[in-house]
Amino acid sequence: MRCSTVASGLELPGLTNGRLNGQLDGDDGWQVRPVPGAAAHKAYRCPGCDQEILPGQPHLVAWPTGDPEQRRHWHRVCWEARDRRAPRLRRPRRR
Numbered sequence: 001m002r003c004s005t006v007a008s009g010l011e012l013p014g015l016t017n018g019r020l021n022g023q024l025d026g027d028d029g030w031q032v033r034p035v036p037g038a039a040a041h042k043a044y045r046c047p048g049c050d051q052e053i054l055p056g057q058p059h060l061v062a063w064p065t066g067d068p069e070q071r072r073h074w075h076r077v078c079w080e081a082r083d084r085r086a087p088r089l090r091r092p093r094r095r
Contacts, residue, residue, distance in 0.1 A: 032062045035073070048078025048085065 044053045063071035
């Protein structure tokens with residue numbers, strides 16, 4: 001997987017030479033981009049834990065290569081643990 005920074009010279013925790021925590025070394029079919037807190041302007045729901053990612057909270061955006069319409073916002077820890085977790089049941093949303 002490849003990872004790009006949002007702005008040139010931006011330093012993000014865990015990002016080394018355009019790779020996140022050294023884990024993005026295989027081509028597993030995902031594109032991943034870090035989102036710094038300053039660029040996170042709205043709330044999202046993490047598919048890994050089904051909890052909110054609040055505005056201002058640094059996180060990741062991941063999508064299947066070639067299908068950016070399927071992008072999802074993840075907590076960094078949830079993304080790193082996605083292969084070790086069972087799928088979560090999504091709880092119904094309040095209207």
